[in-house]
Amino acid sequence: MARSSTDEARRELPRSRRGQRTRASLIAAARTVFERDGYLNTRLADISAEANCATGSLYTYFSGKEEIFAAVLDDAQDEMLHPHVRAAAHTDDPIAIIEASNRAYLVAYRRNAKLMGLLDEVAAIDDDVRQLRRRRTAAFVRRNAASIRDLQERGLADAELDPNLTAGALSWMVSRMAYSVFVLGDHRVSLDDLVAGLTRIWANALRLTPRD
């Protein structure tokens, strides 16, 4: 997570084995409770209770709610990262790449739907988390923008589109649809149809021509 290296307030990692166990169980408990009760409704006491340890112990490792939430995100880091386009590096077909990317994203989102919804809740509340998410998204958007620019230069994509704006718009489209489908439960649609639908819109938007 972005904070990992920069946040000097963070408590040091525990040295003893016992400490590591406690810390880990607190993080696991926090995720459980956050996902069950929501960020705001969660009291720190609930977390320590879930972790079967004393209230005070939480402060041994974390400075407060925000930090333990950050730790939960950190812990789930890899699962949640925007999948890289390289995920589908073994093809040249731009549409196939987009599809692979979307699929990877949506699969990851679905697997962590509760946490993603939580992230959304917290981002609406907490500026740090909002910045964090923005930074992540920015990286993703930048990659997409680069890809669009590349396709435009190769004459494959609509040259009129502003690569940055377009990348941003399409990224939001996918991430909000994921939220809508997996968190809110709107749109009863299968994963395959969702991937296909979003990919087609994305490809159309760029005016890529399907090879068919």
Add this chain to the structure above:
Amino acid sequence: MARSSTDEARRELPRSRRGQRTRASLIAAARTVFERDGYLNTRLADISAEANCATGSLYTYFSGKEEIFAAVLDDAQDEMLHPHVRAAAHTDDPIAIIEASNRAYLVAYRRNAKLMGLLDEVAAIDDDVRQLRRRRTAAFVRRNAASIRDLQERGLADAELDPNLTAGALSWMVSRMAYSVFVLGDHRVSLDDLVAGLTRIWANALRLTPRD
């Protein structure tokens, strides 16, 4: 607003002129404070202070934070409504209609950017508000879906697209871009460019052919 007719707990409207003035000033104060401090940080005492009245007066008209927030939304109702496509009824060009619709939406959004951001914050927290927003969005999406279906039937739009999914995806795209630009301050872009960009993406996505 949706609650108006359904929420039986809502306090009665004031009978006297004085009461109407107080109620109105409370709503105005609430909007000011909510937009300034955010929903969570706002204490009801802040609102009454801003409205220059006693704490208790707030409870004369509202049962609590949620209800006064609902009243603020109610009050801003018309400004915030998703603009109807009819806005551009005086043309036949599908792209022109989309553009007009997007412009209307983005203009309205920009005018109430703070409130829209607030709505987003609260929707992440409060289920009632979430439902409220969902209902509104659903109506908007339904209209868009109908429009897409119509264009498909007329052979103007990509027949492969699922109208509902597409309408949902494109609507989210526009609304999140509005959030991104006007609330978060991302993408330094002019309103015109934003409208043009989103409209082009939208039109491309449907495979509408610009007349040029």
Add this chain to the structure above:
Amino acid sequence: MARSSTDEARRELPRSRRGQRTRASLIAAARTVFERDGYLNTRLADISAEANCATGSLYTYFSGKEEIFAAVLDDAQDEMLHPHVRAAAHTDDPIAIIEASNRAYLVAYRRNAKLMGLLDEVAAIDDDVRQLRRRRTAAFVRRNAASIRDLQERGLADAELDPNLTAGALSWMVSRMAYSVFVLGDHRVSLDDLVAGLTRIWANALRLTPRD
């Protein structure tokens, strides 16, 4: 009521006809609400609402909750008074007199059961009401004590009994049984059986010999 003549704080009686009507409807409403919700749970606003008049109007006639409660008691005065033994003056049989007295008391109690329960609630809370009730009871007890003394002097009742103590004990016995049966709903027993049972205990206690 005892306060009627002594309490200088009491508002004057209204002169206008309209005022009298308002005052009367407030008292009626107060009784309704007190009996329905209990003394503590009753808010003055509930009373004025029930009386279909403004909150402020209550203060035109009463200085507060205690005073309007006193007015309710005042209003119900005659129904609630301890019945006088004279009620059965047309017989010489001591037991018949006791029975008549008990019956009269219990009938009156039953008729105003809600109010009597209320009186009990308030007496436990408010010292003024407690004193009021004590004064009333004292008069009743005094009469009973005199009656016992008389029977003792005539050689009809156990001479060992302390007339005051006995009168107090038996009076409490009857009044608490009334409370128990009519307010709490204990002892499923008919009025006749209740009267008969209490009268027999009373007569036995005095060692009066039934004539049979």
Add this chain to the structure above:
Amino acid sequence: MARSSTDEARRELPRSRRGQRTRASLIAAARTVFERDGYLNTRLADISAEANCATGSLYTYFSGKEEIFAAVLDDAQDEMLHPHVRAAAHTDDPIAIIEASNRAYLVAYRRNAKLMGLLDEVAAIDDDVRQLRRRRTAAFVRRNAASIRDLQERGLADAELDPNLTAGALSWMVSRMAYSVFVLGDHRVSLDDLVAGLTRIWANALRLTPRD
């Protein structure tokens, strides 16, 4: 106390010694303040102040006023219980048994007069406490009824009396006289005279013949 086993909301007992001390001092403080100021006038802050601890500490052990009051009763439990008739099991004389029972009750009542008065205040207000008292009284009355029935069967007591009604009536008589004498301060009478007087009435009521 009756709630002990049934009230699932009750906070857990403290685990540490310190916690036990705090809890105990809160209960002691509560009794002091309740007896001094009455139930209604007591603010929870007064109790914590009296116990020299923070407001919040009270909530560590009790969920509110009702529960801490219940704990006070619980704590005084043994002193307040209706004394059992067995208290005087070493005699066969029915009157002596009644006298011993009454004396035990009145002595206990006098010792806890303030608390008994309090119990009365609260019973008039709070339904839970009312039920609690009712259950206790019922047990006491049941024992007395059984005793009366026994005496009737042995031909020693007036066969006409309804055992339940009579037991109820006489029990109320004694308990209200205790209230009257020890709480209200009516009837200037010595304990011995009170015991003697009530016992004679009780015995007379049953038509027991004194052995003299």
Add this chain to the structure above:
DNA sequence: CATGAATGAGCCTTCATTCAT
């Protein structure tokens, strides 16, 4: 390091009472 009780600021909510209209 763990424990879990203690702390107390902070905010909400009620409602008797007043008072301008």
Add this chain to the structure above:
DNA sequence: GATGAATGAAGGCTCATTCAT
């Protein structure tokens, strides 16, 4: 007199954070 909105003191309760053991 009637009206009903305004007032604001009062007290309840929560829970993040600290700290003695």
